[in-house]
Amino acid sequence: MSEQEKLEAPVDGDWPPEPVGQVRVRLLTPTAVADLRGPTVCEVDTPEQAQAQIDKLGPDPQVGDPVANEERFVAGVRKRNVAIALLLMDQAVVSGIGNVYRAELLFRARQNPFTPGRELPEEVVRALWHDWVHLMSIGVETGQMLTMDDLSPEDLARAMASRDDRHWVYHRTGLPCRVCGTPIAMQELGGRKLYWCPVDQA
Structure with a gap:
């Protein structure tokens, strides 16, 4: 399993934060972001x-x-x-x-x-x-x-x-x-x- 990180939007500051490391997929909403870093395989499937x-x-x-x-x-x-x-x-x-x-x-x-x-x-x-x-x-x-x-x-x-x-x-x-x-x-x-x-x- 690859490393995942979920962040929540700060009250003050830049949004979204810059990706850290080899981010393969980023899921982003107005209030949260989840980065998938370093997966063995990353594909879009049906x-x-x-x-x-x-x-x-x-x-x-x-x-x-x-x-x-x-x-x-x-x-x-x-x-x-x-x-x-x-x-x-x-x-x-x-x-x-x-x-x-x-x-x-x-x-x-x-x-x-x-x-x-x-x-x-x-x-x-x-x-x-x-x-x-x-x-x-x-x-x-x-x-x-x-x-x-x-x-x-x-x-x-x-x-x-x-x-x-x-x-x-x-x-x-x-x-x-x-x-x-x-x-x-x-x-x-x-x-x-x-x-x-x-x-x-x-």
Whole structure:
């Protein structure tokens, strides 16, 4: 999933704001703008083509039967001899996990991103799904990709104000791991940057 940003019109100031980064689609109203940046694919489809693409998608924690969705996710991961970091970005396996959530889910699970899906114990795969559901609920509630739990009021305010304070490993190449102090690693995988802690996720 690509990165999305939604902004609301300020009381005073220029509107709309200038695009930031590689904006592929901008949805604009008099009071709000949503920018789609860096998608893997960006096409204009007919309604029929769009539905055909939707029908190919894996389960989404916000849509459909939660029990059936979890079972589809577990089955989709555990039958593949593909690195879990790649499976989490495969929209046929699970809908909506983008690069931020991929890195953060794997760190929160202390899971090596290169472990093949079929080698992961079922309870680990289920825990990943439950954490994804949890993080999505936080995202819906806050409007932010906030992946650090149990923050003090001061840390939460900082995280809401700055993207740099919202994540464990994402976009933190070379910075110390927030848990063990090891420099966060980054490598291209599946055409996207993967971030992880080489110690906590060994």
